[in-house]
Amino acid sequence: MPTDRIRLTLQPRGDQVARLEALQKAFSEACNAIVPIALSSRCWNRVALHHLSYRMLRERFPELGSQMACNAVYSVARSLRLIFQHPSSPLHLSRLPAGMIPLVQFAERCPVYFDRHTFSLKDGRISMFTMDGRMRFQGNFGANEQAHFVAESQKLREVVLLRSLRGEFSLHFHFQDVNTPTDPLDWPTYVLVDVLAGKLNDNDPQAVIHGGEDGVDGASPTMAPEEVTP
DSSP: OOEEEEEEEOOOOTTHHHHHHHHHHHHHHHHHHHHHHHHHHTOOOHHHHHHHHHHHHHHHOGGGHHHHHHHHHHHHHHHHHHHHHOTTOTTOGGGSOTTOOOOEEEOTTOOEEEOTTTEEEETTEEEEOOBTBOEEEEOOOOHHHHHHHHOTTEEEEEEEEEEOTTOOEEEEEEEEETTSOOOTTOOOTTEEEEEOTTOTTSSSOSEEEEEOOTTTSSOOSSOOGGGOOO
């Protein structure tokens, strides 16, 4: 799939670090609240999962707001679809014993998704949602990077907040050709999944989802089949 990606390192100051960490933690908790609903109903369709979980999310996580609740549903639906349906996944349903659904957990470093309701960019100035109000940064984009935002041949598909193992926050902008349909099984490099080998029959999570970058956090976005012992 033709995509272009821009990475912007954030330099939060003062309480901004704590605000970003709190947002990522709350987002992961919301995702983990959705997972049991998705697994028990075997539902990773975004629209259907939204109907099943949205009211619960708004009651349990009012501080996230309505749109971030929707983004958490998107995160869970997309991640479970990759884990259970991607051809390279060792937890593809066809590779598991009949009727078995492994447990899934979102780590505190899981990707946080933004959309046009929770993120805006104007004249290089970024405004993004946090639970304590909007946080603003200067984008400092180069000329080539700015061209992506105005190109008619591309659309901004995703804006994702990541935190590296070093604690560095970054925003990732993913652009897609307007004439290319979205592949629901496209595995983004920032979605990293640790598969816990040999634990398919106990109560520990078998798949832990966290965020990172290839070559930065030393992990691969693709789960290796040999890591699991059914």
